Amino acid sequence: MTNDDSPRGGAAGGEILRVEGLRKEFPGVVALDGVDFDLRAGEVHVLLGENGAGKSTLIKMLSGAYRPDAGRIVVDGEPVEIRGAGDAQRLGIATIYQEFNLVPELSVGENLALGRPPRRFGLVDTKKMHERARELLARVGVDVDPRTPVGRLGIARMQMVEIAKALALNARVLIMDEPTAVLTTSEVERLFAIVRQLRDQGVAIVFITHHLEEIPQVGDRVTVLRDGRSVTQVPASTPENELVRLMVGRPIDQQYPREPAAPGEPLLRVRGLGRRGAFEDVSFEVRAGEVVGLAGLVGAGRTEVARAVFGADSYDTGEVLVNGRPLPRGDVHAAMEAGLGLVPEDRKGQGLVLGADIAENLGLVTLRRASRGGFVDRAGQRRAAADVAGRLGVRMSGLGQEVRTLSGGNQQKIVIGKWLLADASVLILDEPTRGIDVGAKVEIYQLINSLTASGHAVLMISSDLPEILGMSDRVLVMARGRLAGELAAREATQDSVMALAVSEVEDARVH
């Protein structure tokens, strides 16, 4: 952190890459409409823009996933055509995509070695493969066995594996599309240390994030995209509210507009919940009108508890009561009937049917309710979908657009939207604003406010501590599978939450 404050101009070298007048059209949308951008060796260049502004589309043209319709890409002063990932690799460009590209069934080691595993006598040398994987994982500071199937990791760890995978390529241009969206402070610190180290070695880094506070911490320059156009370029030290204005077109006066409501009856009660190896003795309640934040480090067991409460997974001990009535274990349908909802953390794996359209996805949770005698009221479903898509400001070509082709943030809005339609009395949100831009976040917080104002309750898991602090009426902190403590909104600070989040960890080590 110390060299962080010194000017970094020294490290920044000559231009490596430049794009001019880049344009990309998809059926029904112009994703990029004239983008200029340049990248120097030894700098971290931040791409900033609202959801759907075209950030991911831009970097996909640098990585060879898409071809531009117009404009050119210049690398080392030579115009180039990047026809595929092979070309990008020859040019020394490595990319960490916003959506994960890991094979869930394969182990961490296999994923890290995918495409070129070490061989011996023509066979994969598993021992060597795992050794390499261990080195890479140690570099990003992730403590997992390389033999673990990737599907068993939470998304934060998956993200770290993605990062490790890209680092293994030793590229001179490293593109990172929202790598911090799901990471907690300590992993972000770790990642930034790596980024700074690479930058000092002369690697050029493109960094996309919706967490504006990260920009002065790692960035050098910022290019702002709006509606597919590069509108301006500013230094990373530009004040946050100025960045917001450039990106959204208007200032945002309050990032966390929480309006606490008087808490009512307890709607959700969790008593002594435990599952071997995951969490134990978790008890808490959520009252009508409350937003309860659930904080903790990655691996503390927050998601596991949320899934168990919702019936997505089973548990060994304890009970879950909604409105005073106990829920059967591991029964999502019963939990929903009782009034629970869960926005899962992994939108691609658990939240969305990527091959289906927006209307279909938004209507999935309410499908049963929209059916009479087995027949679905599709017109009604469409109207409701149009309404919620409008409220969330989903940027789309129409309700018939395949969800796969939406921008990451807009996909996230769909996952939230389908649960808003469900009108659950207790809504559990697991990393709800993952990948959502600052403007749209405020919209979502306002929707949370209107939920609680009408007597619903929200349990919110988030790795974004300011969000937890800004939106919760009460904060529960988990550490090592246990509730380490509870803080009222006024006593919850970054320090008090972090103290609890790491406290139990040390306790547990002593035993």
Place this chain on the structure above:
Amino acid sequence: MHVSTDVLNGTAKATRRRHPAAAWLAENGALVALVVLVVGLSLLSGDFLTVTNLLNVGVQAAVTAILAFGVTFVIITGGIDLSVGSVAALSAIVLAWLATDSGLPWPLAVLVALAVGLVCGLANAALIAYGKLPPFIATLAMLGIARGLALVISQGSPIALPDAVTHLGDTIGDYLPIPVLVMIAMGLITALVLSRTYSGRAIYAIGGNEEAARLSGIKVDRQKLITYGLSGLFAAIAGIVLASRLASAQPQAASGYELDAIAAVVIGGASLSGGKGRAFGTFVGALILAVLRNGLNLLSVSAFWQQVVIGVVIALAVLSDTLRRKATT
């Protein structure tokens, strides 16, 4: 070995801008293929485009199409049903045996035959949903079991059908073969179930992302029971139609038809990885197979070569499915 693939897997491949017409063609490739086939055969053989021959093609297509409609449900969930040919034969045998040997009134025998199909389908589903068997294995087992039972019950020889039932193979007036009418009715039912009912929409979601469907409150196991149950029921109907045409139930009837049914579904644009498929596509797929067989017969292509041609067509269809998926993922 390039590192490339791992970085790119699952993200968009380089896409070319597509004209709307090109997009339509890609979506309806099977229909275009059918039209080309019909035009081509009309030019090559004077006998092709005659009313009698076309009705014949329709009747030929009917059994495959009915089986394929049932399999469409299964394939949309991302599963597979290899048992439909055997289940069709078993249902027909049960019907003939009850009506002839046991003297059950034929309408009752028909109902029992349908129930047999349904039960076979539900048994598949139970093995898959609760026993966690892969659909391929569960239905492969059923393929053997149902065929075996058909042989056991019939003791290996055909059983005559009651007259009332053989009339199902008749033609009303000059132009309305009942098998074709049944096929059309089943096709419409399939289209309706898929597009308008809760179960229809739910199975698309299950095939698209089973975990997301489950976390959205869809009872995945129950929907699988319905899906495989429908497939078994459709197989029973196909078996009865087939037997009525042959005027007897044969224990070896419809063997290998499951492959034609699956081929029809895939040619019709469904994806074996689930989430995609339409009743109309399946209908076109079944017609393509029937037209192809009929045309090759008219052109006196030997039965041996016919197998080769049909195999190639199936390979091309699946190939275009994978290419299409590559282009859109």
